[in-house]
Amino acid sequence: MNISWYIVLSALLFTIGAIGILVRRSPMVILLCLELMLNAGNLALVAFSREVGNAQGQVFALVVMVVAACEVVVGLGLIVAIFRRKLPLDVDDLRELRG
Amino acid sequence: MEAVLFFLAAIGATAGAIGVVALRNPFYSVLALVAHLFSLAVLFLLLTSAFVAAAQVVVYAGAVMVLYVFVVAYVGSAHEADLDPVPGQRLFAGLLAFFLFVEISAAVLSSALKALGTHGPDVPAGFGDPAAIGTLLLEKFLVPFEAASILLLIAAVGAIVLAGRRQRAAGPPPRPAEPTTVREEVLTR
Numbered sequence: 329m330n331i332s333w334y335i336v337l338s339a340l341l342f343t344i345g346a347i348g349i350l351v352r353r354s355p356m357v358i359l360l361c362l363e364l365m366l367n368a369g370n371l372a373l374v375a376f377s378r379e380v381g382n383a384q385g386q387v388f389a390l391v392v393m394v395v396a397a398c399e400v401v402v403g404l405g406l407i408v409a410i411f412r413r414k415l416p417l418d419v420d421d422l423r424e425l426r427g
Numbered sequence: 428m429e430a431v432l433f434f435l436a437a438i439g440a441t442a443g444a445i446g447v448v449a450l451r452n453p454f455y456s457v458l459a460l461v462a463h464l465f466s467l468a469v470l471f472l473l474l475t476s477a478f479v480a481a482a483q484v485v486v487y488a489g490a491v492m493v494l495y496v497f498v499v500a501y502v503g504s505a506h507e508a509d510l511d512p513v514p515g516q517r518l519f520a521g522l523l524a525f526f527l528f529v530e531i532s533a534a535v536l537s538s539a540l541k542a543l544g545t546h547g548p549d550v551p552a553g554f555g556d557p558a559a560i561g562t563l564l565l566e567k568f569l570v571p572f573e574a575a576s577i578l579l580l581i582a583a584v585g586a587i588v589l590a591g592r593r594q595r596a597a598g599p600p601p602r603p604a605e606p607t608t609v610r611e612e613v614l615t616r
Contacts (some may be wrong), residue, residue, distance in 0.1 A: 329433045329473065337437050337470075339531040341444050343524045348448035349519035353432075356453050356499065360460050364444050367467055371478075378474040381548040383555050386476045387563050387571075393486060394575040398582035400491050403523055404498045405586035411502045412592070 342368035353418050359403045366396045391407075400413035439466030457495045464488040466564055476555035 335419025341364060348361030370389045410417060443463025464487045471480035513519075542589045554560050564572045 329431050333433065333437075334474065335535050336532055337440070338463055339528055339535065341440060342531065343528040344441070344448060346527055347520055347524040350523065351517055352448065354453060356495075356502070357447070357456050359454050360453075360495070363460060364447060364463070367464070367487075369472060371467060372472050374471055374476050374479055376477065377555075378550075381550050383476075383556075383559050383563060384438050384567075386479050386555055386560055387568050389479050390476060390482060390560070390564075391475075391571060391575055393482060394579060397486065398578055400494060401582045401586045402589065405589035407498060410589040412590075414449065417502065420435040423451060 331375055331379045335372060338368045338375065340368075340374040341365075341371065347376065349371075353420055355403070355407055355417060355419055355422070358419065359407075360397065363396060366392060366399075429473060432469065433544050436469035436473070439463070439471065444614045453499050457492060457499055460495075461488050467552070471492070474555075475550060477558045477559040478555060480555070 345361045345364030345368060348364065349358055350363065352358055372391050373389045373392065374387045377389075379381060408419065410422065415422065440463050443459045443461075443466060446459030447463065450456045450459060464483060468480040468483045468488070471477075471483060
């Protein structure tokens with residue numbers, strides 16, 4: 329299978345994630361769409377690693393996974409904190425930094 | 428056979444991604460993302476990176492998605508308003524995404540990467556298996572590996588501080604005399 333197919337698929341998945349971030353308004357779904365974009369980047373990294381024949385790109389993909397896990401943990405913590413303060417879970421209403 | 432598997436996994440990944448964006452209930456979005464992640468793991472296997480595929484299934488589809496499911500169940504699926512706050516927002520988002528896709532594809536495919544049109548070189552049998560990745564992580568990339576573990580620790584502590592239960596949740600809270608730490612909150616609970 330041609331490597332460029334993987335790259336085009338990765339671009340497509342990244343674009344779908346970008347649409348989600350632009351269109352959706354629930355912060356939880358926006359985090360999910362962020363995951364989509366990070367995973368598209370992962371797919372491109374692994375595809376390039378296969379193309380070069382060097383496994384170091386896969387280590388990079390693993391580091392991206394770690395960063396994504398951190399982002400999820402902090403983001404979900406923020407969502408739980410917002411919910412506890414009885415603020416609306418809508419990124420259009422949450423436009424002030426002052427709590 | 429490889430082409431069939433690739434297209435099956437690609438269709439699964441794309442359908443999962445569209446499901447994440449299009450489904451109204453956040454719970455279904457999470458489930459669609461799990462399907463997407465499994466399809467991506469198949470793609471990683473096709474690219475002979477077994478360890479990344481296994482980590483994808485165990486860490487992402489296993490652990491991170493369980494976290495999502497718990498938070499969705501805790502917060503509840505609030506209904507999103509259907510109308511756009513900015514007129515024509517979806518149209519503009521679609522246009523922008525289309526141009527983004529064309530631009531990324533053109534930038535990558537028309538670049539000077541000569542080997543992109545190939546299958547890649549023939550790799551030895553152990554390419555991308557846990558032994559190879561582990562050797563890389565613990566020898567060449569030891570410092571990034573440790574930095575990643577410290578980053579995870581910081582994120583875990585930060586999440587506890589962010590989501591921890593405050594004593595005075597309602598109303599404008601009077602500032603505490605000294606900065607409230609996690610330990611004090613645990614003690615005063």
